Amino acid sequence: MEIVSTRHGTYAGVAELSLQGTRRCALVVMQQKTRDAALNRATIRAGHFVKQWDPTRA
Structure with missing residues (x-):
């Protein structure tokens, strides 16, 4: 993961x-x-993606 400070003072x-x-x-x-x-x-978004990969999910 790479997080950088933007020129506007936010992070992405x-x-x-x-x-x-x-x-x-x-x-x-x-x-x-x-x-x-x-x-x-x-972290939250990655959790959503990983749940989609689970073949046992309903």
Whole structure:
């Protein structure tokens, strides 16, 4: 995951998500007011993607 400070003083980034070593997608984190908010947002969104990969989900 890479989070950077933008010229506007916000934070944004990209996280590469993989499953068993195979890259599945890139998750873009739009501008957030703080670095912690960007990390939290990425964690929540990544959780949503991972749930979709679970073959046992209903």
